[in-house]
Structures are given as C-alpha cells and as structure tokens.
Amino acid sequence: MNEQTKTKFNEIRKVIDEHLDKYTQVKYPENIYKAIRYSLLAGGKRLRPVMAVEAALLFGAKQEEIIPAACAIEMLHCQSLIHDDLPCMDNDDFRRGKPSNHKVFGEATATLAGDALLSFAPKIIIEKTPKSISSDIIILLLNEFFTAAGTEGIVSGQIVDIESEKKKISKETLEFLYEYKTAKLFKLALRTGAITAGVNSDLLQNLTLFAQYYGYAFQIYDDILDVTADIDIIGKTPGKDAKNEKSTYVSMYGIEAAKKQTLFLCNKAYDILKQEHINSEILEGIVSDIIAGICKC
Amino acid sequence: MNEQTKTKFNEIRKVIDEHLDKYTQVKYPENIYKAIRYSLLAGGKRLRPVMAVEAALLFGAKQEEIIPAACAIEMLHCQSLIHDDLPCMDNDDFRRGKPSNHKVFGEATATLAGDALLSFAPKIIIEKTPKSISSDIIILLLNEFFTAAGTEGIVSGQIVDIESEKKKISKETLEFLYEYKTAKLFKLALRTGAITAGVNSDLLQNLTLFAQYYGYAFQIYDDILDVTADIDIIGKTPGKDAKNEKSTYVSMYGIEAAKKQTLFLCNKAYDILKQEHINSEILEGIVSDIIAGICKC
Numbered sequence: 001m002n003e004q005t006k007t008k009f010n011e012i013r014k015v016i017d018e019h020l021d022k023y024t025q026v027k028y029p030e031n032i033y034k035a036i037r038y039s040l041l042a043g044g045k046r047l048r049p050v051m052a053v054e055a056a057l058l059f060g061a062k063q064e065e066i067i068p069a070a071c072a073i074e075m076l077h078c079q080s081l082i083h084d085d086l087p088c089m090d091n092d093d094f095r096r097g098k099p100s101n102h103k104v105f106g107e108a109t110a111t112l113a114g115d116a117l118l119s120f121a122p123k124i125i126i127e128k129t130p131k132s133i134s135s136d137i138i139i140l141l142l143n144e145f146f147t148a149a150g151t152e153g154i155v156s157g158q159i160v161d162i163e164s165e166k167k168k169i170s171k172e173t174l175e176f177l178y179e180y181k182t183a184k185l186f187k188l189a190l191r192t193g194a195i196t197a198g199v200n201s202d203l204l205q206n207l208t209l210f211a212q213y214y215g216y217a218f219q220i221y222d223d224i225l226d227v228t229a230d231i232d233i234i235g236k237t238p239g240k241d242a243k244n245e246k247s248t249y250v251s252m253y254g255i256e257a258a259k260k261q262t263l264f265l266c267n268k269a270y271d272i273l274k275q276e277h278i279n280s281e282i283l284e285g286i287v288s289d290i291i292a293g294i295c296k297c
Numbered sequence: 298m299n300e301q302t303k304t305k306f307n308e309i310r311k312v313i314d315e316h317l318d319k320y321t322q323v324k325y326p327e328n329i330y331k332a333i334r335y336s337l338l339a340g341g342k343r344l345r346p347v348m349a350v351e352a353a354l355l356f357g358a359k360q361e362e363i364i365p366a367a368c369a370i371e372m373l374h375c376q377s378l379i380h381d382d383l384p385c386m387d388n389d390d391f392r393r394g395k396p397s398n399h400k401v402f403g404e405a406t407a408t409l410a411g412d413a414l415l416s417f418a419p420k421i422i423i424e425k426t427p428k429s430i431s432s433d434i435i436i437l438l439l440n441e442f443f444t445a446a447g448t449e450g451i452v453s454g455q456i457v458d459i460e461s462e463k464k465k466i467s468k469e470t471l472e473f474l475y476e477y478k479t480a481k482l483f484k485l486a487l488r489t490g491a492i493t494a495g496v497n498s499d500l501l502q503n504l505t506l507f508a509q510y511y512g513y514a515f516q517i518y519d520d521i522l523d524v525t526a527d528i529d530i531i532g533k534t535p536g537k538d539a540k541n542e543k544s545t546y547v548s549m550y551g552i553e554a555a556k557k558q559t560l561f562l563c564n565k566a567y568d569i570l571k572q573e574h575i576n577s578e579i580l581e582g583i584v585s586d587i588i589a590g591i592c593k594c
Contacts, residue, residue: 120443149416159329159409
C-alpha cells in the first residue's frame with residue numbers, strides 16, 4: 001500500500017493498540033493478565049481489527065461504535081495463536097519474533113490465557129459497545145464471533161490441520177483448511193464492521209466473498225513465505241510446514257503455481273471491490289501488499 | 298433429597314441430557330464433535346443446569362425458555378473439567394469414572410474440544426432461546442456467562458489453584474479458590490434461571506448468596522471426599538489434592554473442622570431460602586444431600 005494508505009492504516013492500528021491495552025489492565029491474579037498482555041500487545045499487524053474498522057466506517061458507522069468488536073476479533077486471533085503454538089498442537093517456540101506464550105508463562109497459563117481471551121472478547125463487545133448500537137445488532141455480532149471461533153470456524157480448521165499432518169490430503173481438504181483456519185477470521189472482520197453499520201443485503205455476501213478470496217491469497221502467500229523467508233521477516237519459525245509434514249498449496253502444486261494462484265485470488269478480490277463500487281484505500285492496499293510480496297519472492 | 302424430589306430432579310436432568318445430545322449432533326470434522334460428546338454426555342449429575350431450570354421455574358419462566366442457557370452452563374462446566382484434567386494442569390487420568398478426554402482423544406483434541414465448548418455454549422443461548430425472551434435479557438445472560446467463565450470467574454480460580462500448589466496459602470486465598478473455582482458456576486446457574494424469569498431485585502442478590510454458601514459447602518465436601526472416598530464413589534482419582542500438594546480446608550484445618558464448617562454453610566444456605574420464602578424441594582434437596590453425605594463420612 002502507498003504511504004498515504006499506510007498512514008491511515010497505522011492511525012486505526014494505534015487506536016486498536018490503545019484500546020487493547022486499556023481493556024486488559026492488570027488486576028489480581030496478575031499472571032493471567034500478564035500472559036494475555038504478553039501475546040496481545042506483542043505488536044501484531046492488527047490486520048483483522050483494522051479491516052473491521054474500515055468496513056464499519058465505509059458503510060456509515062462511527063469509529064467508537066466498532067472499536068470494541070474490532071478489539072474482540074484481535075483477541076480471538078490472539079487466542080487461536082496461543083493455543084495453536086502449544087506443544088500438543090503445532091509446538092512453535094516463536095511468535096511475532098518473541099518466544100511463544102507457553103515458553104514464557106508455561107503451558108498451563110498459556111492454555112488459560114487462551115480460555116480467558118475467549119471470554120474477555122465477547123464481554124468487551126457487550127460492555128464497551130456504545131448504546132447507539134442496538135441489542136439486536138450486538139447479538140448478531142456475538143453470533144458471528146462464535147461462529148468464527150468454534151466448530152463452524154477456527155476450531156474445526158485447527159483439528160483438520162492436525163489430523164492432516166503427515167498425510168496426503170485432497171484439494172477439498174486443503175480448501176477447508178484455508179477457509180476455516182484463515183478466511184473465517186477475515187470474513188468475521190468485514191462482516192462485523194458491516195453489520196455494525198447496519199449492512200445486511202447482498203453487499204454483506206459480497207464483502208464475505210472478498211474476505212474469502214483475500215483469506216485464501218493471504219494463506220497461500222503465508223505458505224510461500226514459510227518456504228522462502230527467514231525468521232526476521234515472518235516473526236515465527238520458518239520451515240514449519242515441511243518439518244510438521246503439512247500439506248500446503250506450495251507442497252502440493254509447487255511455488256510457481258502457488259504464486260500464480262495468489263495473484264489470481266487477489267484479482268478476484270479486486271473485482272469484488274470494483275463490482276460493489278467500494279472505494280477503500282485500505283482494502284485495496286492490503287490486497288496490493290500481497291501482490292507486492294509475491295513479486296519480491 | 299427424598300424420593301419425590303429425586304424424581305423431580307431426574308425429570309429435569311433427563312430433559313437436559315436430551316438437549317445436550319440434540320445440540321451436539323456429529324458433523325464434519327467428526328472428531329471434535331465426538332470429543333465434545335464423550336465428555337458432555339458422560340453422565341454428570343447435571344446439578345448446575347437443574348439449578349438453573351429450578352430457579353427459572355420458581356420465578357415464573359417456562360421450561361423451554363431456560364433449557365438452552367441451562368445446557369450452556371453444563372457445557373461451560375464440561376469445558377473447565379476437560380482443560381483442568383490436561384497434563385499441563387491437574388493431570389488427571391479419570392473423570393466421571395472414565396478416562397479423561399485427553400487420554401482418549403489426545404491433548405490437542407481435548408484442548409480444542411474445550412475451546413469449541415466455549416463457543417458452542419453462547420451460540421446455543423443465542424440461537425435456541427425462544428423469542429419470548431428479549432434481546433436485552435439474552436445479553437444479560439451472555440454477560441453472566443462470560444463473567445463466570447473468564448478472568449472474573451473460573452479461569453482465575455484455576456490459575457490461582459495452580460500457583461498455590463506446593464505452597465502454604467492464606468485463608469483469603471483458600472476462599473478465593475472456593476469462590477472462583479466452584480461458587481461462581483453455582484451463582485451463574487441460579488442467576489441465569491432468575492434473570493430469565495425477569496428477577497432483578499434483592500432476591501437476585503440473595504439467590505447469589507445462597508449459591509455462595511452452597512458452593513463453599515459443596516467444595517469443602519468435595520475436599521473431604523478426596524481424602525475419605527474411593528474412585529467408585531467420586532468417579533475421579535482420589536487423593537489428588539495431597540498428591541498435588543494442594544491446600545484445602547481439610548489440609549489446613551482438619552477433617553472434623555471441615556465437616557463442621559460444611560454443616561454451618563449448609564444451614565446458612567437454608568436460612569436464605571427461609572428468609573426469601575423460597576419453597577423449592579430441589580434447592581433444599583441439594584443442600585440436604587451434602588448434609589447426609591457429611592453424616593456418612
């Protein structure tokens with residue numbers, strides 16, 4: 001994305017960071033708050049909450065109306081990373097360039113920090129969303145949240161991911177993984193923003209489709225980086241997929257096909273924006289970042 | 298409780314069991330549903346959901362209005378047991394007389410089954426509660442649920458429990474543990490029932506106090522059983538507290554003082570029922586069961 005868009009993105013990101021900090025002030029018992037804050041305030045890109053804020057603003061909601069739900073989505077993302085990194089799951093020692101949560105706080109506290117975030121997040125939506133957003137909308141947002149979080153979302157993505165290790169998987173299973181492990185949270189982000197702004201038409205369906213194309217492109221690009229980049233760039237241990245014998249688009253079809261597919265998906269995402277006359281520097285910018293990344297690989 | 302009350306209790310329990318079964322029908326990916334059902338349908342006493350139903354009926358709600366939220370509370374209870382039993386936590390191989398979830402499905406799936414239940418439960422409240430219950434009440438119920446589930450509830454209870462192992466703890470820490478690990482879920486049960494029926498006065502406060510006395514009594518009785526009973530009676534490995542060097546009322550004050558304190562708390566719980574003119578066979582019955590148990594020890 002260009003400098004102007006980056007500045008706009010970072011302004012929203014700063015507000016998200018400030019609120020994540022404010023929402024999780026340390027109380028007794030201190031260790032659980034410290035563990036939550038360690039991972040939550042570790043300087044992620046805040047892609048998902050920024051997307052939620054952008055969608056809300058695009059369709060007429062005020063920033064303060066979406067900030068709590070946007071922060072809740074980042075909390076859910078953080079919860080899934082903490083639990084995914086556990087030794088019994090992906091067993092990853094690094095995340096966002098720092099030792100993973102369980103390496104610092106131990107497995108028990110890391111497990112509980114994830115559990116805590118799954119309750120923290122909906123409470124933030126309930127308690128911090130301004131009264132200008134109706135109870136019916138709040139319930140819709142919570143329902144979207146738990147659809148993305150549970151068996152209809154990332155939990156099922158993670159379980160199929162674990163079951164697929166060291167196995168040859170079908171194209172359908174690979175697509176299931178991309179959908180449930182990755183795209184669901186991007187869908188949640190855009191839908192949360194749009195629903196907060198009162199969008200409930202075909203537009204919502206098409207935003208969901210944008211998130212799907214973007215999510216698949218994001219994940220294939222992530223798989224490419226796992227093969228080509230080093231730890232300084234991706235902030236987590238590279239070569240993990242090969243080590244865990246995980247099937248990815250890259251391992252199944254090769255790097256060149258993966259790059260081509262990513263670009264194809266990015267163009268499909270652009271098409272949706274054009275079709276719906278959505279004029280969003282940020283949504284265009286996050287797609288262009290993937291394209292730029294692919295061209296550098 | 299007498300035979301008539303037991304019959305009434307079991308009738309509600311049967312409805313709870315039927316709904317838990319219905320709500321968790323196996324879909325793809327099958328293993329996560331199987332893991333959830335393994336622990337959820339393992340034949341628990343259903344004390345908490347029955348308490349929720351009883352409170353709702355006492356104050357004028359219909360049974361179908363409370364069943365979804367009552368089932369959600371049992372799901373939360375089940376989630377906490379699955380995660381507490383993990384090797385990194387209490388490392389317990391048996392629960393409800395069967396191998397623990399992680400012994401059957403592995404640690405990764407057990408962790409994810411717990412995560413899934415934390416999303417499953419609120420979705421059941423949102424999607425299955427009849428429309429006769431307003432959106433505002435649904436939000437109150439969800440807020441109560443997440444207060445009991447997260448850092449203001451059982452997560453903090455569990456973290457302090459783990460941090461207290463192999464340490465001499467204060468009376469205040471012991472009370473924190475009883476409150477956050479045990480009483481919070483009983484409070485949630487009665488409050489959920491009462492709020493569904495529209496109760497929001499001093500009565501709600503006193504029901505909460507009943508749940509506190511009952512919860513403390515329940516936990517001290519559980520600690521006594523851990524020392525005196527065998528696995529056939531309690532369905533989990535006995536002697537765990539001593540093995541894990543956990544402080545309990547029993548280890549701190551001795552068995553006789555623990556029995557005396559339990560009876561004292563049971564009488565305080567009875568007093569609340571009398572004071573509020575609550576004529577409930579079931580609430581009286583669950584207190585009398587603890588008294589009868591203490592007398593047999």
